[in-house]
């Protein structure tokens with residue numbers, strides 16, 4: 001395996017607005033993600049997690065700092081040059097409806113942007129839908145025919161269609177019933193073990209982020225205050241802010257017995 005990291009984020013700063021209305025959402029953040037690794041991003045609401053994900057996806061510009069994908073500086077590319085990397089870096093967002101067009105059949109949505117010259121695309125689509133546990137014929141239906149959990153699995157299949165190397169998962173199970181959260185998380189893990197892709201896994205639920213991540217980075221008001229192996233960050237946080245955050249998150253981490261039980265039974269989290 002190459003020594004070049006999959007993603008390097010170097011001194012990233014992202015401001016929204018300008019002049020007196022300027023607001024610094026991400027302040028001098030640096031981290032790396034290795035090939036096949038999952039880095040979890042934890043932090044309170046408004047700490048800048050989604051903005052980091054959006055900067056990696058090229059959806060918001062970096063005010064300063066650099067982002068590299070396998071050694072290529074994405075932040076130095078034109079919009080056109082950047083688009084060429086779009087198939088390598090994909091996203092799964094909290095709300096699958098943001099990526100599924102309600103008046104488009106699932107099959108057409110999944111094939112969108114995949115070149116016709118890719119002879120395997122239809123086979124890949126059918127195999128992904130089946131791997132996501134969706135019924136035969138899903139591709140001929142519209143999003144309204146499916147439950148929230150099924151729609152999120154379709155959104156994951158869509159993200160995987162271009163065989164990306166990195167997927168930014170921004171709160172991918174937050175909107176789902178606790179009973180289907182573990183199923184969706186396990187599908188994400190299964191795809192990773194089959195393909196070797198890396199994840200930036202954004203979340204505010206500490207159990208979910210720990211379940212998914214090898215390392216966890218903690219953000220406080222746009223600044224990265226701690227980054228280390230997931231169990232160390234959760235069990236022995238070295239920074240006072242992380243200690244407080246983890247204690248507060250653990251105190252509210254069991255919203256539903258079903259989800260907590262299913263996560264721990266699947267992975268031995270305890």
Ligand SMILES: Nc1ncnc2c1ncn2[C@@H]1O[C@H](COP(=O)(O)OP(=O)(O)OP(=O)(O)O)[C@@H](O)[C@H]1O
Nearest residue numbers: 016017023025043044045046047048049050051052
């Ligand atoms: N489009 C925008 N314009 C202006 N400010 C924004 C915009 N998007 C986010 N912000 C602000 O930037 C800061 C970081 O927001 P961001 O959504 O990245 O945080 P987050 O940690 O992902 O929060 P949450 O967990 O609530 O999604 C917040 O103060 C937010 O209000």
